[in-house]
Amino acid sequence: MHRFTEPVFPSFVSLSPADSSPSTDNDAPYSLPMVSGEHPTRGAVEEQLTRAAQRILAVARAVVALVGGLLGVMSAPAGHELRTAVIVITVVAWSLLYGRWLWRGPQTDLTWAGLAWADVAVLAVAGLTQPWTVPAVSIGNGQGWVITLVSVSVVVHQWHTRMAPGLATALAVTAAFLVGAWWTTPELWVGALAIGAWTPVQAVLSRVLATLLVQGARIADAQETRAEVARRDAAVAEAVRADERAYNAMLHDTAATTLLMVGLGEVGSNHAWVRAQAARDLTALAGEAxxxxxxxxxxxxxxxxxxxxxxxxxxxxxxxxxxxxxxxxxxxxxxxxxxxxxxxxxxxxxxxxxxxxxxxxxxxxxxxxxxxxxxxxxxxxxxxxxxxxxxxxxxxxxxxxxxxxxxxxxxxx
The missing domain is CATH 3.30.565.10 (Histidine kinase-like ATPase, C-terminal domain)
Incomplete structure (x- = not known):
């Protein structure tokens, strides 16, 4: 224990929203394809939308291919069971691989485009071989497994291609479906035409939905970025104010008080305590204490x-x-x-x-x-x-x- 009973006289770089906000310019290139992993120009909300869309679409495409393929084998036209099985197995196997890539996400626009056009090739084969794999009656009433797979696929393509390639893939697979339907049953082709004509419309609607969701995510990211910048600026301003208050308090406690006491005659300027205190004040103000x-x-x-x-x-x-x-x-x-x-x-x-x-x-x-x-x-x-x-x-x-x-x-x- 200690007892004293006698008197003793001894920056911060401000962020700008323009520097850090995700682009919300409607004239900017469409941000899809949605590549997996963190994107340097994509905010948190858009990144979450990207991941969710990729995985939902991957599951949807795989499920439709599996269920549709099973129904296709079960309803194969008489005499074409083996051909149907081979084609269905090929399409389903590709669809599972395609879904896996969707889930993981290719890393560049080129691989996304290549994936889409490879899928178009497989779907074109499925469409053109309908005489072997789809009963004629199913062509006219739109109940064939091929049209179901085509409809889902053109929707999926819009989420990982840019606008022109995405719509081109929709037209290509629709054309293959219609040609295959004509070869299968020319007399019921009008019904197939009506169904096929709706497929590009589905693609357009999917494209619009994707665009709106992405733009909404960008707006949310931009707002969050602005809010974060505001929070950082406020934190910096508060830190500056706190530093100023701390320095002013230190100045008040040291040199200002010492000079005031001397000025008011509370202690003589030649007193030993003043010299010692002045040295302590300088040490404190210099940040050495x-x-x-x-x-x-x-x-x-x-x-x-x-x-x-x-x-x-x-x-x-x-x-x-x-x-x-x-x-x-x-x-x-x-x-x-x-x-x-x-x-x-x-x-x-x-x-x-x-x-x-x-x-x-x-x-x-x-x-x-x-x-x-x-x-x-x-x-x-x-x-x-x-x-x-x-x-x-x-x-x-x-x-x-x-x-x-x-x-x-x-x-x-």
Whole structure:
């Protein structure tokens, strides 16, 4: 334990939305194909939409191929069962591979385009071989497995191709379907034509839906980016203000207070304490009086030793504090003891240091907290706000004629 009973006189680069927002220009190239993995120009919402669309479409295409292929084998035209089985197995195997690629996602526009046109080739084979794989009656009423697979496929293509190639693939597979339908049953071709004509319309509707969803995702990403920029700017501005407040508090506690005391004649300019205090002020303002992590007690004892009033001190042998809390407590303790020396009318104070608090008290004249002028910010800035900024608390109680108690508290980490 330590006791003192005699007086001792010793930047930040601001982000711009223009620099970081996803493109929302409607004239910009259509962002699909949706490649997997993080895209350098794609925001979080668009990336999530991309992944979800890829996987939903992969599952849809695979399921339709499997179910349609099974029904195709079961309803194969008489005499063509083997051919139907071979074609169906080929189409289903390709569809599963295609779905796997959709799930994982090719990495370039070229591979997306190649994937789409390879699928067109397989679908064209399925369409042109309908005389072997689809009963004639199913052609006219639109119940064949080929038209179902074609309809789903043209929808899928719009989500991973650009506009012109996507619509071209829709027209190509539709043409193959119609040719195959004509070869199968010319007399029912009108019905097949009506069904086939709807297929490009499905492609257009899928393209419109994809465009709207992507644009909506881009807008959401742009809004989130602007909000994030605003939050960062606000955080930077608050950090600057906090730094300014901390520096002003430090200036108030050190050089400004020392010069004021000399100017008011509270202490002589040639007094040894003034020279020692001026040296301490310069060290503090130069940022050289950093509190190391670990034991904060030596730094607090230094403040007590430098005080102009006699200090009755009670303290533990060690006080482990974080550097941030230690700096705040040291500065607040210094200001509290300065206030005792300047305003209380007393020549002594009591300081009790524990693991969770520092209490500074005097039996001086005291004051009314609500009567402190707004222009006097020593208590508010150098004690209360300093502790609050570091995650602690400062509680001040005082009344005229009853002395003052300053309690500095923090949570034990």
């Amino acid at each position: 950093e509190t190391p992590e670990g034991d904060a007690l030596p730094a607090l004892l230094e403040v007590v030793t430098a005080s102009r009033v006699a200090v009755d001190l009670s303290a533990p042998d060690i006080l482990p504090l974080s550097p941030e809390i230690a700096r705040a407590v040291r500065g607040a303790l210094r200001e509290a003891l300065n206030n005792v020396a300047r305003h209380s009318g007393e020549t002594s104070a009591k300081v009790i240091i524990t693991a969770e608090s520092v209490v500074i008290s005097d039996r001086g004249r005291g004051f009314r907290l609500d009567a402190v002028p707004e222009r006097r910010r020593g208590v508010a800035n150098s004690i209360v706000e300093r502790l609050s900024s570091a995650g602690g608390r400062a509680v001040i109680t005082s009344a005229p004629g009853e002395g003052t108690t300053v309690r500095l508290e923090w949570d034990r980490g």
